[in-house]
Amino acid sequence: MGLLVSFAYFALLISVLIDVILIDESRIKNLGKITWLFIVIIMPFIGSILWFAVGREYNSAAPTFSSFGAPERRADLATNNISSTEAEIAKLDAEIEYFERQQKIRALEERLRDRKQLP
Template sequence: MAVLFSILLLALLIGALIDIITRRDDQVKHLPKVFWIILVILVPLAGSLIWFLVGREYDSEGIRLPSPARERRPRPSAPVAPSLPEDSRSTEQQIADLDREIEEWRLRAELEKRKRDQGGSGAGEAASE
């Protein structure tokens, strides 16, 4: 009797794992597929039963095996990003502009550091530069 129970438990475990792995993400409910796999492996009997009862999405026709020939539901499309204006500058010009911006940031950081080091007395000097 124990051998029969073990074989049935193993078949249920393998069936649940195959079912989880072959399902698309939009057919899995309540948890991500990875967590369902971990649950079924750690707690084979309860995890498999919970998977078949609440974890998977059933078609209106009842139980059907997932097949690639079935009509797939369209996935929601990602929001379209607004189009950015085209940059007419060459790559070299863009790099030169970036280098200039980096140098400006570096100079500002040095000025701020000097102000802090001088205790705020260099505020007039920074404004005159």
């Protein structure tokens, strides 16, 4: 029984250390990465509990979007970076212009390929 508790304690310590080391700096709350490492190493059990309770920021359930529209707009919506109506309309206009330019480029490339194929 004691061996099982020791193994669980060691597994908890290793998993917390790996989590602290690999997590992105932007997802760490309250203290820095190095400080959390020292806390977990000096006080393994309490530091591990503190890390999971107040040290890390968990991913929120961001809405998933289909492949409709430009990726920039999906990223804005996923981060809830909602701006004013005028700004959204300007973004939509820019997106429409971008896709119209892409369509025009494809049409011109096709015309160029057709001209090259003529003898």
